[in-house]
Amino acid sequence: MKYLSNTVSLEIFPEHCIGCGSCVEVCPHGVFAIENKKAVILDKDRCMECGACVGNCAFGALTVNKGVGCAAAVINSIISGGEPSCDCSGENKTGNCC
Amino acid sequence: MADLKFIKMNIEKNRPAWVTGTITTEIGAIYSVSPDLTRVDYWEHLKCRISAFRNNYIVNPGLYAVGVPDKNSDVLVSANYKLSFDAFRKALKGLNVWILVLDTKGINVWCAAGKGTFGTDELVRIISVTRLDRVVDHRRIIVPQLGAPGISAHKTTKATGFKVCYGPVRAEDIGAYIAAGYQATRDMRTVKFPLVDRLILTPMEINPAMKKYYPWYALIILTIFGLQPGGILFMDAISAGLPFLLLGLISVIAGALVTPVLLPFIPFRSFAVKGWITGILAVFLSTTYISMLGHLSKVLLIAAYLFFPLASSYIALQFTGASTFTGMSGVKKELKIGIPLYISGVAVSLILLLIYKLGEWRVL
Ligand code: SF4
Ligand code: SF4
Numbered sequence: 001m002k003y004l005s006n007t008v009s010l011e012i013f014p015e016h017c018i019g020c021g022s023c024v025e026v027c028p029h030g031v032f033a034i035e036n037k038k039a040v041i042l043d044k045d046r047c048m049e050c051g052a053c054v055g056n057c058a059f060g061a062l063t064v065n066k067g068v069g070c071a072a073a074v075i076n077s078i079i080s081g082g083e084p085s086c087d088c089s090g091e092n093k094t095g096n097c098c
Numbered sequence: 099m100a101d102l103k104f105i106k107m108n109i110e111k112n113r114p115a116w117v118t119g120t121i122t123t124e125i126g127a128i129y130s131v132s133p134d135l136t137r138v139d140y141w142e143h144l145k146c147r148i149s150a151f152r153n154n155y156i157v158n159p160g161l162y163a164v165g166v167p168d169k170n171s172d173v174l175v176s177a178n179y180k181l182s183f184d185a186f187r188k189a190l191k192g193l194n195v196w197i198l199v200l201d202t203k204g205i206n207v208w209c210a211a212g213k214g215t216f217g218t219d220e221l222v223r224i225i226s227v228t229r230l231d232r233v234v235d236h237r238r239i240i241v242p243q244l245g246a247p248g249i250s251a252h253k254t255t256k257a258t259g260f261k262v263c264y265g266p267v268r269a270e271d272i273g274a275y276i277a278a279g280y281q282a283t284r285d286m287r288t289v290k291f292p293l294v295d296r297l298i299l300t301p302m303e304i305n306p307a308m309k310k311y312y313p314w315y316a317l318i319i320l321t322i323f324g325l326q327p328g329g330i331l332f333m334d335a336i337s338a339g340l341p342f343l344l345l346g347l348i349s350v351i352a353g354a355l356v357t358p359v360l361l362p363f364i365p366f367r368s369f370a371v372k373g374w375i376t377g378i379l380a381v382f383l384s385t386t387y388i389s390m391l392g393h394l395s396k397v398l399l400i401a402a403y404l405f406f407p408l409a410s411s412y413i414a415l416q417f418t419g420a421s422t423f424t425g426m427s428g429v430k431k432e433l434k435i436g437i438p439l440y441i442s443g444v445a446v447s448l449i450l451l452l453i454y455k456l457g458e459w460r461v462l
Pocket of ligand 2: 010026027028029030031032046047048049050051052053054064
């Protein structure tokens with residue numbers, strides 16, 4: 001299953017990539033592969049902007065607008081003006097979440 | 099949670115049934131846990147799933163043993179959410195390993211990683227609090243792959259000396275992963291979203307929709323239909339409002355149950371559009387086959403076709419939160435288009451209801 005096309009904010013900067021393969025390892029949607037000792041994006045539409053690849057690339061070769069793909073979180077952020085975050089954390093847990 | 103002593107006191111006070119004994123190590127006794135789940139565990143899982151009493155099912159953070167691990171045994175990291183922890187210990191049957199439980203405030207690995215409670219700082223903290231470097235001789239920990247959004251492997255290594263290996267996505271693959279020399283296949287690394295998973299998550303969608311929105315909706319509907327020039331008539335409210343109450347329930351089912359279950363088979367990628375399609379079909383089928391709904395006046399029928407598919411669409415959009423493949427940019431885009439449509443749809447439906455009422459009162 002794929003989500004909307006051409007909306008994903010993932011970017012790769014091949015000049016910083018050393019082909020270590022961390023991004024291939026952590027991505028839960030198989031977005032990357034290593035070709036000619038560099039990471040390449042196979043299918044950007046599969047990216048869910050979880051940020052795992054960015055946090056585990058020690059060479060700053062990736063960026064993504066990391067966030068939760070959750071309508072309730074985005075609506076909350078519109079109402080409260082903050083960053084989108086699901087309301088299942090900490091004290092005010094609603095149990096509305098995984 | 100301050101330190102190891104505190105963890106132990108806490109467990110001693112209220113020792114869970116799955117703690118079966120202790121293992122002596124250089125730093126003292128470590129609790130060992132059973133890889134067998136009992137009926138009590140499954141009962142608790144059910145309660146977790148329907149989101150009641152979740153707070154009671156937090157596992158104390160710290161270090162635990164499965165089997166009889168020693169200084170060379172693997173260290174696997176988990177969250178202190180009971181469902182995550184139990185899936186883990188069940189998958190570890192037959193292995194001798196350590197489990198390092200992070201304090202994620204009772205949230206599962208993936209959600210906690212998304213918010214950073216399952217994160218580098220907490221991992222570094224628990225490694226030092228549990229004095230892991232003295233429990234094992236090697237310097238290798240296995241973190242669930244879905245924890246990767248919160249964990250930075252290179253930063254953890256820098257802070258603790260422990261190398262982070264990302265394990266498979268699903269706990270049941272952990273044995274195969276270790277046996278293969280810490281190699282996960284592509285399949286083990288990929289998140290799927292099969293029918294069972296989608297179905298299991300639907301109570302979390304139906305529950306809030308019914309609790310948060312439906313009572314208000316019912317109140318508004320009964321008020322509108324009961325409203326007569328002489329005041330609110332209870333009988334009118336029930337008899338005229340009933341079809342709309344029923345259609346309300348049907349659109350909750352369409353958006354919160356049917357859409358998630360049939361997700362891959364409903365055309366278009368947008369959740370809002372998928373929910374809308376299901377909603378249109380649901381209204382069509384109900385007004386065709388439920389005789390009570392077949393007699394709606396033309397104005398009400400138009401209002402029904404306008405309002406309920408939009409309601410179903412909105413509810414389906416909420417399922418993005420439970421899905422495993424939607425990103426924030428996409429959800430924002432859906433909402434940007436969707437919210438004005440939802441608001442104008444509700445407004446027009448209300449105007450249609452007003453027209454219907456005015457006709458009923460013979461004003462029009
Ligand atoms: S993690 Fe970074 S450096 Fe390593 S392969 Fe991926 S993009 Fe390249
Ligand atoms: S943000 Fe997540 S889903 Fe997207 S490419 Fe990176 S690891 Fe994969």
